Amino acid sequence: MERVTWEQKPKLRSPTLVCSFKGWNDAAESASSALRFLATQWDAERIGAIDPEEFFDFQVSRPTVRLTEGLTREIEWPEFVFSSAAVADTARDVVFLVGNEPNLRWKTFAATTVGAARELGIEQVVSLGALLADVPHTRPVQVTGIAGDPAMAERLGFSQTRYEGPTGIVGVIHDACAKAGLESASLWAPVPHYVAAVPSPKASLALIRRVETLLGITLELAGLEEASIEYERRLDEAVAAEPEVRALVERLEQQLDEADVQFGDLPSGDSIAREFQRFLRDQGTGGQESQ
Numbered sequence: 001m002e003r004v005t006w007e008q009k010p011k012l013r014s015p016t017l018v019c020s021f022k023g024w025n026d027a028a029e030s031a032s033s034a035l036r037f038l039a040t041q042w043d044a045e046r047i048g049a050i051d052p053e054e055f056f057d058f059q060v061s062r063p064t065v066r067l068t069e070g071l072t073r074e075i076e077w078p079e080f081v082f083s084s085a086a087v088a089d090t091a092r093d094v095v096f097l098v099g100n101e102p103n104l105r106w107k108t109f110a111a112t113t114v115g116a117a118r119e120l121g122i123e124q125v126v127s128l129g130a131l132l133a134d135v136p137h138t139r140p141v142q143v144t145g146i147a148g149d150p151a152m153a154e155r156l157g158f159s160q161t162r163y164e165g166p167t168g169i170v171g172v173i174h175d176a177c178a179k180a181g182l183e184s185a186s187l188w189a190p191v192p193h194y195v196a197a198v199p200s201p202k203a204s205l206a207l208i209r210r211v212e213t214l215l216g217i218t219l220e221l222a223g224l225e226e227a228s229i230e231y232e233r234r235l236d237e238a239v240a241a242e243p244e245v246r247a248l249v250e251r252l253e254q255q256l257d258e259a260d261v262q263f264g265d266l267p268s269g270d271s272i273a274r275e276f277q278r279f280l281r282d283q284g285t286g287g288q289e290s291q
Contacts, residue, residue, distance in 0.1 A: 019173070035128055048081075126184070
């Protein structure tokens with residue numbers, strides 16, 4: 001079966017593929033929000049999609065039903081959407097790929113993604129990711145750049161990955177890129193584990209700034225900077241009202257200054273997260289602050 005349906009296949013200039021997947025790779029929706037911001041900034045237009053049929057367990061990632069003009073019922077299926085945009089004042093175009101992390105056939109999905117990249121003449125693949133980590137919300141977000149190819153890692157000032165352990169679809173795609181000889185890198189932003197349910201414009205902003213550097217561009221980020229400041233202010237207020245969370249934040253700050261600090265005597269991350277999210281609900285946010 002044809003796994004990718006192209007609505008149009010534009011002529012692209014030195015294109016980079018930027019991808020993000022909701023789920024395990026997208027703590028606090030930071031990576032997917034960063035990608036949506038970039039796509040909106042550059043007026044990206046949809047050019048195609050990967051058929052979801054092979055890659056989702058629809059009992060896990062269920063389609064939804066909506067009404068059109070209040071009468072016709074239509075089913076909306078999970079999608080993996082490609083869109084493209086010309087980056088102003090550069091000789092470069094960007095292609096975006098966004099969707100939920102697939103449930104099934106990751107090797108086939110990664111091969112499909114690499115095949116689509118080849119069809120579009122993609123020169124490099126960049127993934128955006130976010131993970132929960134033992135970091136305080138009060139400090140700058142330290143984005144990690146990882147490249148599988150030593151030459152690319154050196155050129156971009158990135159780490160060459162030595163990680164061993166469980167991975168997500170992002171790791172599988174980068175492995176497929178390496179085997180296909182396609183340059184690829186990933187950007188990862190840490191998100192405080194005690195506020196996992198709240199979207200983080202601060203982490204999204206940090207990812208976008210690294211994309212700026214990677215692509216050699218400059219974006220208007222004033223609105224996102226204001227959202228980041230407001231995000232931090234709201235968390236400061238919430239933390240100040242919760243002694244247990246405040247103690248945790250102080251310990252995390254101390255950890256950044258003293259590498260040998262031990263955390264064995266702290267409450268678990270899960271218990272802190274539950275207490276903090278309860279506080280946010282009590283304040284009327286429901287853990288769903290807007291960006």
